[in-house]
Structure formats: structure tokens, C-alpha cells
Amino acid sequence: MTELKKLYDAIVAGDAKTSLAITKEALAENVTPGELVANYMIPAMDEVGKRFECEDYFVPELLLSGRAMKAALGILRPLLAASGAQPAGRVIIGTVKGDLHDIGKNLVAAMLEGAGFEVTDLGTDVSPEKFVEAVSERKANIVCLSALLTVTMPAMRTTLDALRSAGVRSDVKVMIGGAPVTEQYAREIGADSYSENASAAVATARRLVGEAAHA
Numbered sequence: 001m002t003e004l005k006k007l008y009d010a011i012v013a014g015d016a017k018t019s020l021a022i023t024k025e026a027l028a029e030n031v032t033p034g035e036l037v038a039n040y041m042i043p044a045m046d047e048v049g050k051r052f053e054c055e056d057y058f059v060p061e062l063l064l065s066g067r068a069m070k071a072a073l074g075i076l077r078p079l080l081a082a083s084g085a086q087p088a089g090r091v092i093i094g095t096v097k098g099d100l101h102d103i104g105k106n107l108v109a110a111m112l113e114g115a116g117f118e119v120t121d122l123g124t125d126v127s128p129e130k131f132v133e134a135v136s137e138r139k140a141n142i143v144c145l146s147a148l149l150t151v152t153m154p155a156m157r158t159t160l161d162a163l164r165s166a167g168v169r170s171d172v173k174v175m176i177g178g179a180p181v182t183e184q185y186a187r188e189i190g191a192d193s194y195s196e197n198a199s200a201a202v203a204t205a206r207r208l209v210g211e212a213a214h215a
Ligand code: B12
Pocket: 049, 059, 062, 098, 099, 100, 101, 102, 103, 104, 105, 107, 108, 144, 145, 146, 147, 148, 149, 150, 151, 175, 176, 177, 178, 179, 180, 194, 195, 196, 197, 198, 199, 201
């Protein structure tokens, strides 16, 4: 019987090879993808986030852990989709125009995916027009905007303006985040929510989809 805690340990240690191997072994032993994601992978990334906050971990460790998480998600994603479970919601995510930081955005995307959301990642330096196009095309429930530079934060406002001008603002919830972003800024620009980190983003995304369903 595979010791599943090793999956948690591999992600925290940034060991993609082991994370992939344990995931394969666990699946062969009929452990469900949902159990792996919820009980081992998300808690591992939470731990990685905590270590980064208290400066035990730095950017290289974050990247390695993100890669180990992605390696396991790569084989789980099709299984999660094939399990027939309805996606928890459709999410568009990207780093706003002018900004190339993507480590945090990738973590948010991976956690949302792990939590059963269908995620379309537009990458970095994404123009407002590209966000609008993706929201309309994918019929997204939520659009997530990331910014790490104070000088690129205004692009969040511009993106919201573009969603309004295109007449799709009321179709989609807007969640924003990134180190310089605050709850107050979210209110100021008329976003629906702000989340401080990737695990909070999952809880907020679930709440936003629930609110939209009851609107
Ligand atoms: C790594 C890094 C880089 C890398 C980026 C690599 C990559 N692929 O992302 C490189 C070297 C390319 C880089 C470049 C630059 N950087 Co830089 N960078 C950083 C650094 C060290 C870490 C950022 C990071 O990845 N953090 C780890 C992740 C996990 O945390 P996070 O991004 O905050 O994400 C978490 C939350 O914020 C949240 N979150 C993030 N996005 C979203 C989105 C949503 C929707 C939600 C809900 C939540 C959420 O959840 C995440 C996970 O918990 C920071 C310093 C720091 N300590 O933050 C500087 C920093 C952000 N960079 C800075 C600067 C100035 C630059 C440059 C302008 C430097 C230069 N002169 O060229 C360029 C800009 C390039 C550009 N146009 O974007 C400054 C920004 C200052 C400011 N306030 O504007 C910082 C703060 C460094 C500093 N102290 O001066 N950088």
C-alpha cells in the first residue's frame, strides 16, 4: 500500500519525480484523484506558502514545489474531468498587462484546478482585450487578475473598464490578488473580491460561484 504522506512530502520538497511516481502508484491502488488533491496536494502547497512567508523557503523552492504539484496534476486532471463531476466553475486567470510575474498566479491556478475548477490560464502581460475575449468565449464564471507591481495595478482597473465596455461585466465575477493588492483596492476599482493567497482564493471562488447561482 502506497504511503500517501509521501506525496505531501514530495511536493513540499519540490521533488516532481517522486510526486509523479506516488500519484501513479496511488491511482493503481484505486485511491481517488479527489482524495489525493484535497488531502495531500493542497495541504502541501499550503505548507510551502507558509514556509515562504516565514522565509524558510525562497523563490527557487516555490518553483520546484509548483512543478511537483503540476507533475501530479498533469495525470490527475483528465481523470478529474472524466469522473463526470461537473466543474466547480469556469475560471479565466492571468497576470495583467505589463507584468511578467507568474509564480503566485500559477499557484492560484493550480489550487483552483485541484479544487475542481476548469481553469484557462492566459499567462502574463495579458491585455484587457484578451481578458474580455476569453471571458466571452469560455463563458467564464470568474476572472482572476494578478499583479505584483504597483505600476501594473492600474491595469486591473483598465481590465474591469474593458469588461464593462464590452457589456460582459455582469456575467462574470472578478477576483484580484498579488502582493501589493489589497481588499480596499478591490473595493475601489469595483472588483467582486480580493484574496490574499492561493488557498483563500479557492474558498473565495467557491463563494463567488455560489453567489452567482443564487443571484
Ligand atoms: C520572483 C520575482 C521576480 C521574477 C519573476 C519570475 C516569475 N516567473 O514570476 C523576475 C526576476 C522576472 C522579476 C522581475 C521584476 N521584478 Co520582481 N519580484 C520577484 C519576487 C522576488 C517574488 C515574487 C513571487 O513570486 N512571490 C511568491 C509568490 C507565491 O507570491 P505572490 O506572487 O505574492 O502570490 C501569492 C499572493 O500574492 C496571491 N496571488 C497572486 N496572484 C494572485 C491572483 C489572484 C486572483 C489571487 C486571488 C491571489 C493572487 O496568491 C499567491 C500564492 O499564495 C518579488 C519580491 C517578493 N518577495 O514578493 C519581486 C518584486 C515583486 N519584483 C519587483 C520588481 C520591481 C521587479 C522588476 C521591475 C525589476 C526590474 N527592475 O526589472 C521586474 C518587472 C518585470 C515585469 N515587467 O514584470 C518588486 C515590485 C515592487 C513594487 N511594489 O512594484 C518586488 C516586490 C521586489 C522588491 N522588493 O522590490 N521579479
